[in-house]
Amino acid sequence: MSPEFYDGLETRDPAEREAALLAALAGQVAHAQAHSSAFAEILAGVEPAELVSRAALARLPVTRKYELLARQQAQRGTDAFGGYATIGWQGLVRAGGGSGARKVFQSPGPLYEPEGEARDYWRVARALFAAGIRAGELVHNSFSYHLTPAGSMMEGGAQALGCTVFPGGVGNTELQQQAIADLKPAAYVGTPSFLKILLERAAGGELASITKALVSGEAFPAALRDWFAARGVAAYQCYATADIGLIAYETPAREGLVLDEGVLVEIVRPGTGDPVPDGEVGELVVSTLNPDYPLIRFGTGDLSAVLPGTCPTGRTNRRIRGWLGRADQSAKVRGMFVHAGQVAEVVKRFPGLGRARLVVNGELAQDRMCLQLELGQAAPDGLADSIAAALRDVTKLRGEVEFVAAGSLPNDGRVIEDRRRLD
Secondary structure, X not given: OOOOOOOHHHHOOHHHHHHHHHHHHHXXXXXXXHHOHHHHHHOOOOXXXXXXXXXXXXXXXXXXXXXXXXXXXXXXXOOOOXXXXXXXXXXXXXXXXXXXXXXXEEEOOOEEEEEOOOOOOOOOHHHHHHOOOOOOOXXXXXXXXXXXXXXXXXXXXXXXXXXXXXXXXXXXXXXXXXXXXXXXXXEXXXXXXXXXXXXXXXXXXXXXXXXXXXXXXXXXXXHHHHHHHHOOOEEEEEEEEOOOEEEEEEOOOOOOEEEOOOEEEEEEOOOOOOEOXXXXXXXXXXXXXXXXXXXXXXXXXXXXXXXXXXXXXXXXXXXXXXXXXXXXXXEEEOOEEEXXXXXXXXXXXXXXXXXXXXXXXXXXXXXXXXXXXXXXXXXXXXXXXXXXXXXXXXXXXXXXXXXXXXXXXXXXXXXXXXXXXXX
């Protein structure tokens, strides 16, 4: 294999990759139905053999984080994972009786995630390799080792790559600087903000050994990337979550993030499970092929969009623009919450509409809602009134309807825009 790529999967023919992913998805769904009590219920009646296309995948329900949390809370006495995981430990009640959880992590919620026994369980080695990190190098890991899985994610990937890891964790800046000066690691993994702090506080050339970095967990603007480069550090970013592991990673082309080989990614209209056209901003929905934690159509709550074409490096998987904000939008209007899913429900009732945006104006206690809708032709008589009635039916609130030209609403994934004065 070329030294430019982690493995041959990265340069597969796209049609070959798609066929392999869909075949693996069918097996994953069957496995989840048999060994995950949550997905036995969620996917009841689904025939795995019929999952032969993206359209078939899109007919499956989306599981969002609040639903995962609700199941975990309901089963705290018997199953900390809420029936989603297929592994556990002695004494944990499971649908399939599986064992093999090596670690358990806690994310805000609290949500609990398992780490199984597989090598590079979170699949991060691929992202580290794309960032230029190679076997035999010392990696300074400044992600948290406490409660959350970020530190373990990076450590497992680095060790699978053949690297040695210094488990720095978060905080203790002076001690971490001392360790870097003494041990001279080649690479840093952690948040970009902490790397900036380390470099700003460095005296002389004590951190000069660090020439490469993989950062995540925060926004990574081009200006900060260039700031690192000016100080001799080539830093790349990756996108990962505690539920899924690696989802996408940056390459030397610096053109978006290439999708990981172990996930199926869709971009859907916020509040729905409906895929949007390539280039449209929407919510990232991910299906993982991890048999230990087989999340099928998991809504991340993050916004992104598919980039056209393939990566100039020769990697043939699809690319996304990266993290573009949060998809779980809501606003409290006249004492009632309005959610993105309700806007989507209204739009679904009227075929032919384009993007939609619910704009909330006025001052608090004097709220006004206006549903802006793209329409490529003159509105038929009575359409605005019918949509306004549907809006009232779904949200229990009155609102105006305004038609705008097709393509005039911003492609930013925003469904609810709150323009009220809060002062």
